[in-house]
Amino acid sequence: MYDLIIIGGGPSGASAGRRAGKLGLNTLLLEKDEFPRYKPCGGGLSAHAISYLDFELPRDVIEWEVTGVRGVFKDKTIEVHKDHNISSLVSRAVFDNFLLKKAKETGIEVHTGEKVLSCKEKTEFVEVITKEQTYQAKFAIVAEGAHGLLKTCVRPADTREEYGISLVAEIPAEERDIEEYLGKTVELQLGVASGGYGWIFPHKTYYSVGIFGVAKNFPHPKATMINFLKDNGFTGDYKLSGHKIPLGGIKRKITGSRVILIGDAAGFVDAFSGEGLAYAIRSGQFAANVIAEVYQQRGKIKDLHKYESVCKAEFGTHLKYSLIFSRLIHRFPERSFKMFINNSEILDKYLEVVDFTIDYKDYLRWSLLNFKLR
DSSP: OEEEEEEOOSHHHHHHHHHHHHTTOOEEEEESSOSSOOOOSOOEEEHHHHTTOSSOOOGGGEEEEEOEEEEEETTEEEEEEOSSOOEEEEOHHHHHHHHHHHHHTTTOEEEESOOEEEEEEOSSOEEEEESSOEEEEEEEEEOOOSSOSGGGGTSOOOOTTSEEEEEEEEEEOOHHHHHHHHTTEEEEEETSSTTSEEEEEEOSSEEEEEEEEEGGGOSOHHHHHHHHHHHTTOOSOOOOEEEEEEOTTSOOOOBOSSEEEOHHHHTOSOTTTOOOHHHHHHHHHHHHHHHHHHHHTTOOGGGGGHHHHHHIIIIIHHHHHHHHHHHHHHHSHHHHHHHHHHOHHHHHHHHHHHHTSSOHHHHHHHHHHHHHHO
C-alpha cells in the first residue's frame, strides 16, 4: 500500500513526484514509455515556468534563448523584443528526462515502460492495474497528458470543442542558418489554422515547425501542415507528429474522491498560445502538497478539493481569460490579426502575458481599450 501513485512521468508527473518525495510520501511513479522518449512539442519553456523549479537547469538542457516574437499575417511582418529572455527552447526528450531524474533524487520509486490499464477509486484506497501488476495507494495522481483515458475515472473525455490538434515536424538545419533566420525570436504565423496559428521555433540543430488549431474547426490538419511547410520553404519528406492540446479555461472536474488530475490531463493549457509546461509543473507540485496535507495531518478526504482552489487562485483566472481572449481574436480574425501586425505596442504588451507580469484579464481589458481608441 503506497501513500501515492503517480501515473505519467512527464513534467507534471515528475514535478508531483519530486514534491511528494521531498514531503516524505511513499510514492510510486508509473510511466508507459522508457525515458528519454520523443515528445512532439515546440519546446518553449517560459521564464515563468522555470521560476517554479526548485533547482537550476543545466546549460546543456537549454538549446536556445528567446527575447522576442516575430508575428506574420499574410504579407505583413512585425517583430518585437524585450531586454531579457522571455523563453528558453528545450528538447522535450532531454528536458523531461532531466525532470524525471530530479524526481528520482528524492527517493520515490519509478517504473518506466509500465503502462497503466486502469485506475479505480475504492472506499479506502485507489487500485491501479498495469500489464505487470496490481498496485494500491491511498491516493493517485493522473498525469498522463491529453491523450490518455484514465482521467475519465474523474471526468468525461473532452469533446472536439474542448481541445486543439497540433502537428509538429523537426527540420534539420545548421546553427548559423537558424541564427541568421530567427536570431533570438520565435516566429508565429496567424491565420494558418482556425482557432490557432503556425510556428517556427529555433533549436540548436533544427527548426521546430508546427501548426495548432481547434479540433472542431480543423478538419484537415495534415494537408494544412504540408502546405504550411511548403509555404515556408521546407520541401523535404519530413516526419509529422501529432498530439491533442486541451483548451484551458474550460471548467472541468479535476478531483475525485482519491484521485487528482494535473497538467494536460486537467486541461491546464493556455488556450491562445498552447503553452502548458508552467501549469504542468505547478499543478503537480500543488497536488502533492494537498495530498501530503490530507494524508499526513489526517485531514478529511473532502479536503482534497483544496487542490481546485489553489490552482484557481494561482492560474485559474489567467486560463479562463486566455480562452475568452482566444475566442474573441478568432471570432474576428482579419481585424484582430491586422491589429497585432500593424501595432507593435499590442504585440509588445502580449510579451508581458508570456512573462506573467500581467494576466490575460488585464491584457484583454487593455487590448479592448486600445481597439476602441484606434
